[in-house]
Structures are given as C-alpha cells and as structure tokens.
Amino acid sequence: MESKNPVFARSKEWKNNGYATFDAPSSAQRQAPPADASARTLEDWYQKPSATPAQSRRMTLDDVVVRTASLFAVLLVGAALGWQGASNGMGFGLVIVPALVAMVLGIWAQVSKKVRPGVMFAYAALEGVFVGGISTYYSFLYDGIVGQAVIGTLGAFAGMLIAYKTGIVRNSPRFTKILMIAGIGYLVFGLANLAFSLLGGTSVYSVGGLGILVSAFGVVLASLFLVLDFDYIEQGIKNGLPVKESWRAGFGLMVTLVWLYLEILRLISILRGNN
Numbered sequence: 001m002e003s004k005n006p007v008f009a010r011s012k013e014w015k016n017n018g019y020a021t022f023d024a025p026s027s028a029q030r031q032a033p034p035a036d037a038s039a040r041t042l043e044d045w046y047q048k049p050s051a052t053p054a055q056s057r058r059m060t061l062d063d064v065v066v067r068t069a070s071l072f073a074v075l076l077v078g079a080a081l082g083w084q085g086a087s088n089g090m091g092f093g094l095v096i097v098p099a100l101v102a103m104v105l106g107i108w109a110q111v112s113k114k115v116r117p118g119v120m121f122a123y124a125a126l127e128g129v130f131v132g133g134i135s136t137y138y139s140f141l142y143d144g145i146v147g148q149a150v151i152g153t154l155g156a157f158a159g160m161l162i163a164y165k166t167g168i169v170r171n172s173p174r175f176t177k178i179l180m181i182a183g184i185g186y187l188v189f190g191l192a193n194l195a196f197s198l199l200g201g202t203s204v205y206s207v208g209g210l211g212i213l214v215s216a217f218g219v220v221l222a223s224l225f226l227v228l229d230f231d232y233i234e235q236g237i238k239n240g241l242p243v244k245e246s247w248r249a250g251f252g253l254m255v256t257l258v259w260l261y262l263e264i265l266r267l268i269s270i271l272r273g274n275n
Contacts, residue, residue: 057242070250077125078126080128105126142272179224205266211270221263222259222260222263
C-alpha cells in the first residue's frame with residue numbers, strides 16, 4: 001500500500017513490500033547482452049565503476065534520527081530569528097512571507113523525484129521564522145503558552161509512537177483512506193474559514209465550544225498522521241532504501257510535527273481564552 005503522506009507518496013520504494021533500487025539498472029538493462037554484442041561493448045559494461053558506499057548503504061533508523069535532528073536544528077535557528085524579529089515589532093509580513101515561500105519549497109521537495117536536502121533545509125529555516133513569529137504573538141497574549149505547546153507536541157509524539165509500537169494504532173488501507181479524507185476536508189475548511197475571517201466574518205475558532213471541538217479535531221488529526229510517518233519509515237527501512245531517503249523521512253516527520261505544534265498552540269490559546 002502506498003503512503004498517503006505527500007512526502008513519501010511519490011516514491012514507490014516507500015510502499016509496503018517495496019524494494020530499494022540503489023540506482024540500479026532497470027530489468028531490461030539487467031538482461032544478458034545479445035550474442036552478437038561486440039567485445040568492446042562487453043568490456044565497457046564490465047569496466048563500469050561499482051556503487052560507492054554512499055550509494056549502496058541502506059537507510060537505518062539512526063540515519064532518520066540524525067537527518068530529522070539536523071532539520072529541526074535549522075528550524076529552531078529560524079524560529080529564534082522569527083521570535084526576535086516579532087519581539088522587536090516587525091510587521092505581520094515577517095510571518096506571512098516566509099510561510100508562503102516555505103510552502104513553495106515544501107511542495108518542491110515533495111514532488112521532486114530527487115531527494116533535495118538543500119531545499120529541505122531552506123524550508124526548515126523559513127518555516128522556523130514563521131513558527132517563531134506566530135509563537136511570539138501567542139506568547140504576548142498568553143504567558144507560557146509556547147512551553148505548554150512544546151510539551152504537548154512532545155507528549156503527543158511519544159504517545160503515538162508508543163501506540164504504534166504496541167499495536168494499539170496500526171496503519172491499514174481503511175485507516176489511510178479515512179485519514180486522508182479527513183485531512184483534505186480539514187484543509188478545505190481551514191482555507192474557507194481563513195477567507196471568511198479576512199472578509200470580516202467571525203472565525204469558527206472563536207465561537208466558544210465549537211472552536212474547541214474543531215481545534216481539538218485538528219490536534220487529533222495531526223497526531224494520527226504521525227502513524228503514517230512511523231509506518232512508512234519502518235517500511236522504508238525494511239525495504240532497504242538507500243541512505244539518501246532518510247532525508248525524505250526526516251522531512252516528513254518535521255512537517256507533521258510542525259503542523260501538530262501549531263494545532264496544539266491554537267487549542268491551548270482557545271482554552272485559556274475561555275477561562
């Protein structure tokens with residue numbers, strides 16, 4: 001079954017029961033040479049250099065952890081810059097512009113067949129500026145909310161990892177289908193709500209109990225998407241993907257965790273605002 005996480009979905013190697021290519025030739029290329037092949041052609045074939053260690057080494061969990069940590073380190077640097085800029089009174093553009101550019105880079109990293117660590121690092125830096133800026137605005141309204149959101153994100157991550165490893169929550173075709181339908185619906189709802197708010201309407205998130213329910217749904221949805229990340233990283237390791245794919249794995253985890261953090265940040269702000 002193919003991953004529905006957009007970071008993994010375009011790569012057939014992330015499928016269950018998939019395989020690692022290691023830049024190997026196609027099946028047609030692996031066929032025996034024709035009987036009339038020249039001696040020169042045969043010599044060229046057999047003198048081709050073998051795969052380098054970097055090309056042939058398979059991805060491990062340690063590789064995924066290291067790549068994820070390096071991307072988060074860059075994101076945190078960007079977040080510190082965004083926090084500092086927002087604290088010094090820079091405009092709302094500090095939040096919006098990096099977010100828009102990061103969105104374009106994120107799409108590029110997702111749709112590209114080639115693994116692009118440079119694009120991923122650029123996304124992490126700009127997304128960090130956005131996260132840092134928006135976190136500053138929340139912290140002005142609610143003291144200590146950022147720390148609460150961070151703890152909540154780490155707790156949700158640990159809880160979903162334990163649930164996945166113990167088999168309480170497992171991926172399946174039905175689970176993936178339901179989750180994707182809910183995710184698309186939530187995205188459409190969020191865009192519609194944003195457009196309505198910009199036109200002078202009242203955001204759903206500010207409507208008492210309804211806002212709490214909708215925001216809580218977003219937290220649960222983002223948490224469940226971690227299951228897809230865990231499952232397809234596990235499948236990628238089992239299928240023996242080349243080590244370069246650990247960048248894609250780390251990027252996918254980072255995207256989901258940032259989404260989860262922002263959802264928790266909003267939920268806490270609603271709960272504290274109703275006190």
